[in-house]
Amino acid sequence: MFVRPLNPDEVLSALHLIWEVYASDVAPLQNPEAVAGFRELIRYEHIMPRIQNKEVILFGAWEGTELCGVGGIDNRGNVLFLYVRKEWKRKGVARQLMQGMYQFCAQVLVITRMTVRAVPASVTVFNHLGFREVAPVQNVGAEVFVPMELLIAPGSMPAKKPKKRIALIIVGVCLLIALLICMVVKEAASIVQESDTYAEEQENPFGDYGNGDSGEHDFGMGDGSETEQQSGLDQIPEYEAEDLPFEVKDETYNYSPENQSSVTQQFEIYYPQLDGMENQDIQTKVNDELKNCAMESVDRIYENPDNEIRNRVLEAESPVIADFVKYKVTYLTQDYICVAYEDYSYEGNSEYSYVGLRTININLKDGTVYDVKDIVNTDKTFVNKWLKEMQSEADDKSLLADQDTDSLAKVLSGEDTQNGTFTPVFFMDKDGIEIGLSFHYDKEDENAPDYGWVTAPFQLNDLKDSKTDSTFWD
Numbered sequence: 001m002f003v004r005p006l007n008p009d010e011v012l013s014a015l016h017l018i019w020e021v022y023a024s025d026v027a028p029l030q031n032p033e034a035v036a037g038f039r040e041l042i043r044y045e046h047i048m049p050r051i052q053n054k055e056v057i058l059f060g061a062w063e064g065t066e067l068c069g070v071g072g073i074d075n076r077g078n079v080l081f082l083y084v085r086k087e088w089k090r091k092g093v094a095r096q097l098m099q100g101m102y103q104f105c106a107q108v109l110v111i112t113r114m115t116v117r118a119v120p121a122s123v124t125v126f127n128h129l130g131f132r133e134v135a136p137v138q139n140v141g142a143e144v145f146v147p148m149e150l151l152i153a154p155g156s157m158p159a160k161k162p163k164k165r166i167a168l169i170i171v172g173v174c175l176l177i178a179l180l181i182c183m184v185v186k187e188a189a190s191i192v193q194e195s196d197t198y199a200e201e202q203e204n205p206f207g208d209y210g211n212g213d214s215g216e217h218d219f220g221m222g223d224g225s226e227t228e229q230q231s232g233l234d235q236i237p238e239y240e241a242e243d244l245p246f247e248v249k250d251e252t253y254n255y256s257p258e259n260q261s262s263v264t265q266q267f268e269i270y271y272p273q274l275d276g277m278e279n280q281d282i283q284t285k286v287n288d289e290l291k292n293c294a295m296e297s298v299d300r301i302y303e304n305p306d307n308e309i310r311n312r313v314l315e316a317e318s319p320v321i322a323d324f325v326k327y328k329v330t331y332l333t334q335d336y337i338c339v340a341y342e343d344y345s346y347e348g349n350s351e352y353s354y355v356g357l358r359t360i361n362i363n364l365k366d367g368t369v370y371d372v373k374d375i376v377n378t379d380k381t382f383v384n385k386w387l388k389e390m391q392s393e394a395d396d397k398s399l400l401a402d403q404d405t406d407s408l409a410k411v412l413s414g415e416d417t418q419n420g421t422f423t424p425v426f427f428m429d430k431d432g433i434e435i436g437l438s439f440h441y442d443k444e445d446e447n448a449p450d451y452g453w454v455t456a457p458f459q460l461n462d463l464k465d466s467k468t469d470s471t472f473w474d
């Protein structure tokens with residue numbers, strides 16, 4: 001299943017799907033005027049010009065070539081549609097549509113909130129999704145609705161600075177929304193939010209939520225080129241050799257109890273697996289390593305939590321144990337695979353939310369896994385050069401200023417992570433090698449940065465005096 005904005009030639013099929021679900025599930029509960037207004041709203045000749053003018057963006061959820069569901073927003077972040085075919089309900093389709101629209105609002109429209117005109121029966125659902133009422137029940141013509149809004153987490157927005165390898169911490173809202181979507185949307189996949197577009201002559205009770213220049217944005221998903229609008233994993237220029245004798249397949253681990261207890265639990269972990277390697281034993285070994293790396297936080301916070309996490313759960317009014325992991329294969333040849341995983345976790349309650357980076361670098365000839373200590377000698381000369389690059393990337397000269405050279409050398413070698421505060425990471429990409437740290441500071445630590453991880457870029461020649469004699473360099 002994947003979600004993306006629809007192409008113009010797919011709009012008609014999407015409108016048929018919307019009307020089919022609306023007529024079956026929603027129209028019987030509405031008055032005739034509301035039904036007529038909705039039908040007029042989704043007429044092809046009415047909505048297509050708005051799509052062409054980038055005023056409305058429709059999203060489709062696809063399973064292969066089948067369109068399973070449709071979501072829609074306007075360019076101010078107003079949720080217009082959320083419809084899923086009957087046979088695809090309760091399969092996470094609506095959840096993925098909502099996540100796609102949320103990320104589009106944050107990363108492409110670059111707006112600070114989403115809004116919805118929720119029919120009164122759906123207000124509780126949207127409350128669970130993170131929306132809040134901003135006014136009592138409204139009556140506009142035939143439409144009865146409750147105005148609601150959802151703030152977009154600052155950490156979900158693109159970084160303002162064009163630094164390449166820095167990930168801002170998402171504190172609270174973004175992941176929690178995703179978790180609640182996972183739990184609630186399955187129960188409300190066909191809840192319809194009546195659109196405000198067929199009453200657009202009326203004053204918008206929410207005001208203009210755009211950033212003032214939304215018309216200048218490209219509402220397509222782009223070509224993946226590196227721009228200031230990208231951050232985190234999106235900024236990494238990946239490299240993949242041609243004519244590889246194997247393929248990379250996406251795998252997902254999803255878990256959310258059907259009957260949630262007092263503890264919110266949600267896990268959605270994406271990771272790659274190789275298929276078609278000549279040596280099946282090595283393939284199995286490599287795939288186990290790739291999966292285990294992706295699942296590391298699940299093991300740490302859920303399967304084998306320490307006493308601190310247990311106590312947070314026991315003491316919290318609304319305990320949360322959750323993890324969302326996405327990945328990018330940053331470098332892939334017949335002999336090597338390098339993968340970067342970005343991890344968003346809640347570790348006991350909503351106050352303990354983290355974003356971090358894990359990496360894994362594997363020799364595909366024998367399955368050897370390399371760490372930072374395997375590729376560079378972490379002596380004083382290297383550490384000083386590396387620290388300068390890290391501070392430059394973060395645009396923050398105070399980064400790691402509380403650490404001396406010897407301490408940083410032990411951190412990079414993995415000898416001393418300072419109680420899990422630091423995790424050394426590295427990966428190869430199209431431009432060279434990145435070496436850095438993922439941060440997991442205590443929430444009360446005054447030295448905690450405003451970002452979850454930073455990596456410093458190096459050309460291969462930059463490391464010639466620091467290289468180890470590892471087979472990594474063969």
